[in-house]
Amino acid sequence: MSLLSLKNVTRRFGSLSALSNISMEVPQGELRAVIGPNGAGKTTLFNLISGFFPPSEGELLFDGQSVKGVPPEKLVHRGMIRTFQITEIFLDLSVYENLEIAVETAHGLNLRPWLSPARRRQVRAHIDELMQTLHLEDLAYRMAGELAHGDQRVVEIAIALAREPRLLLLDEPTAGMGDEETDRMTDLIRHLHQERGITMLFIEHDMSIIFNVADRITVLDNGHLLAEGTPAEISANADVQAAYLGAAR
Ligand SMILES: Nc1ncnc2c1ncn2[C@@H]1O[C@H](COP(=O)(O)OP(=O)(O)OP(=O)(O)O)[C@@H](O)[C@H]1O
Structure with a gap:
């Protein structure tokens, strides 16, 4: 069964x-x-999937259940996470503190005035695991607002991962990045997909990333x-070539 399904x-x-x-199935x-x-309608597609507004017609299913009209915050609870939706990075807090808030929120602990030592250890272990996965250890005590743009976007992804997403929607994850930052983000996306098996949908303009990952x-x-297909099928598709050439003219 598809995790995400759009029908007409x-x-x-x-x-x-x-x-x-539009009909599409994302396994x-x-x-x-x-x-x-x-x-072309890419952002509109993301807005529909993540519940910002409903379709005028057609049906949307997440994990086999209709999510038409379900608001974004409810979809987040079901595991559909769109980066900018939860990317309220607190710029005047450290990377560690940002992740602490994200992990406590994800564990439903953010409103508790006091955490037991066992809970505190659990939260800390989750933060450490996220920092390791995203190679953020060296930046743990830097203020988020002082970080380079590429590092801030990695922190955004860490915040998204704290919620253990079932579907991660990434809106132009490499926008505004230099070559080195782009390579790092590409490696990260590949890692999250291959090592963690996270289902991801991403809008991207950089063709080298798309065809790579x-x-x-x-x-x-x-x-x-x-059109829809593998990178090889899409790069050989005459309609796609015409659309892009048309756009470039
Ligand atoms: N809230 C809205 N109200 C009116 N028109 C809208 C709205 N959102 C999008 N549109 C229109 O829908 C069409 C598709 O826009 P959309 O932003 O989804 O495209 P896109 O593929 O994301 O484009 P880009 O790559 O430029 O971001 C455009 O003609 C846009 O003007």
């Missing part, structure tokens, strides 16, 4: 169809990229599903 989804804004009759464990020229690619154009 349409989203209109007034007379404009930002998405028209458990897949790393799926969503690409398309400007205005994605299992499958969904291509949108002008609100329509133009």
Whole structure:
């Protein structure tokens, strides 16, 4: 069974169809990229999936259950995490403190005035594990606001992982990054997919990343599903080439 399923989804804004009759299936464990020229409907697709607004028509299923009209905060509890949704990084707190808040919230402990030593050890172990996975140990006591942009985005992902997502939605994870930061983020995405088996859906403009890491690619154009397939299939697809050449003209 697919973890995420869209059936004939349409989203209109007034007379404009930002998405028209989109159907897609994302199986458990897949790393799926969503690409398309400007205005293709990628952000609208993410907004629909993560519950920011409902589709005008069609059905959305998460883990086999309809999530049409379910608000974002409820979807977060079910394990659908979109990075910017929870990326309220506290810039004047350290990386460690940011992760502490994320882990305590994820464990439902954030409103407790006092934690038992056993709970405190459990929280600490989870933070340490996240820091190790994301190679954040050296930055633990730096203020989040002082970090380079690439490091801040890694902290965002750490905060998302604290919730142990079943589906992670990444909105242009390498936007604004230099080559070195982009390589690091690419390695991280690959690691989370391969080592942890997290199902991920990501919007990305950098083709080298997409073709390097994605299992499958969904291509949108002008609100329509133009193509879907493996990186090899998509790079050989004449319609995709035409859409991108058209966009570049
Ligand atoms: N809230 C909204 N109200 C009205 N029109 C909208 C709204 N959100 C998106 N649109 C329109 O829907 C279409 C698709 O926009 P969307 O932002 O989803 O595209 P995109 O593929 O993410 O583009 P980009 O790569 O430029 O971010 C565009 O024509 C956009 O103007």
